Amino acid sequence: MQPYVYLALLAANIASVTAVTLGKSRAVAFEGNVIFGKDTLDDQRVHVEDVIETNCLDLGAKGDKVLTGGFDGQGYHFKFVCRCATSNPKLPFTIHKDNWWSAQVTDAGAC
Numbered sequence: 001m002q003p004y005v006y007l008a009l010l011a012a013n014i015a016s017v018t019a020v021t022l023g024k025s026r027a028v029a030f031e032g033n034v035i036f037g038k039d040t041l042d043d044q045r046v047h048v049e050d051v052i053e054t055n056c057l058d059l060g061a062k063g064d065k066v067l068t069g070g071f072d073g074q075g076y077h078f079k080f081v082c083r084c085a086t087s088n089p090k091l092p093f094t095i096h097k098d099n100w101w102s103a104q105v106t107d108a109g110a111c
Contacts, residue, residue: 025085026084026085026109026111027081027082027083027107028105028107029080029108030081030103030104031078031079031103032077032078032104033076033078033101034076034100034101035100035101036075036076037074037076039075040076044101045071045078048078048103051097052082052103055095056082059087059089060086060087061083061086062084062086066082066083066084067080068080068081068083078103091107092104092106092107
């Protein structure tokens with residue numbers, strides 16, 4: 001690899017790490033499963049989304065619609081993306097709010 005290409009890649013990597021550590025806005029993904037599958041009730045889906053939205057707001061997201069995404073057609077798997085979280089959480093981490101669902105929280109890129 002040419003030295004200038006290596007330096008450019010190194011600079012880009014440092015810039016992305018610096019952006020995260022300095023509190024630049026990042027999208028954060030919440031992806032997980034519930035144990036009930038197609039038998040998941042609407043109020044259980046709402047509960048999961050409410051908990052994830054609260055976590056999203058705790059991460060500094062602002063605006064009318066901070067979450068996008070939802071459950072798959074079978075009701076088992078879900079993925080929500082929190083737009084523009086401003087805090088600097090140590091990712092990844094896992095949410096275990098109840099014994100019937102959990103979500104892995106990961107970096108989903110820039111806003």
